Amino acid sequence: MIGTFVTSFVAVGHGVAPIGFFLLMGWGFWTPILIVAWTAIGVLIAGCLIPGQKSWVFLLAGSILSSLVWVWFLLQSDSVLSTIIFSSHFLIVTAFLFRHLFVHRTK
Numbered sequence: 085m086i087g088t089f090v091t092s093f094v095a096v097g098h099g100v101a102p103i104g105f106f107l108l109m110g111w112g113f114w115t116p117i118l119i120v121a122w123t124a125i126g127v128l129i130a131g132c133l134i135p136g137q138k139s140w141v142f143l144l145a146g147s148i149l150s151s152l153v154w155v156w157f158l159l160q161s162d163s164v165l166s167t168i169i170f171s172s173h174f175l176i177v178t179a180f181l182f183r184h185l186f187v188h189r190t191k
Contacts, residue, residue, distance in 0.1 A: 089121075103154075
């Protein structure tokens, strides 16, 4: 999920750039988004490292945070449709992870 998140393309300004580019460059306008994005990545990694039943809480929180960051980027986008198209791999993985977390939790 982290890989699809950072490689999701966001159409902003004059072109298309991956979220990972913004994670590393960290321009002033993007700073609040970047803080939440790095937090989402950290929470997802923690969910993978924590054994047992508690891991699903971290994975769910990380998924929700990364989805919120994606929406935040989407709202800043000049081309909403291209952002959705270029980010489809992230959206598909996120949907499968949400499904897995909820099916696993209810069993």
